[in-house]
Amino acid sequence: MFLYLRELPGGGVVTIEATSGDGSAVSCRLAVERRSDSRRREGHTPPVIAEISAPTQSAAFRTLYEIAADNVAVARGLLIWQARRLKRDTASGAAP
Numbered sequence: 001m002f003l004y005l006r007e008l009p010g011g012g013v014v015t016i017e018a019t020s021g022d023g024s025a026v027s028c029r030l031a032v033e034r035r036s037d038s039r040r041r042e043g044h045t046p047p048v049i050a051e052i053s054a055p056t057q058s059a060a061f062r063t064l065y066e067i068a069a070d071n072v073a074v075a076r077g078l079l080i081w082q083a084r085r086l087k088r089d090t091a092s093g094a095a096p
Helices: 057-068 071-092
Strands: 002-007 013-021 026-033 048-054
Touching: 002 057, 013 057, 026 057, 026 071, 048 057, 048 071, 057 071
Parallel strands: none
Antiparallel strands: 002 013, 013 026, 026 048
């Protein structure tokens, strides 16, 4: 279930989505769809730049919203995601 969606200045969107809630905790994730053309988004999983598990949905949302509402924090999250992906691909021998 999507809790938040915001368009980015250069195109694309940032979303916060509740991914589970087992009674004792709620998991949410923050994803960034960098493709501004919705037709190009099909079949593409947007990068998840932050995930959290919290006692309540509002607590999880509040934490991720601080990132989602800040363009610099979103950009920083994307850079970290890209660096982790490159490191993982390099370690597995995949081409970057």
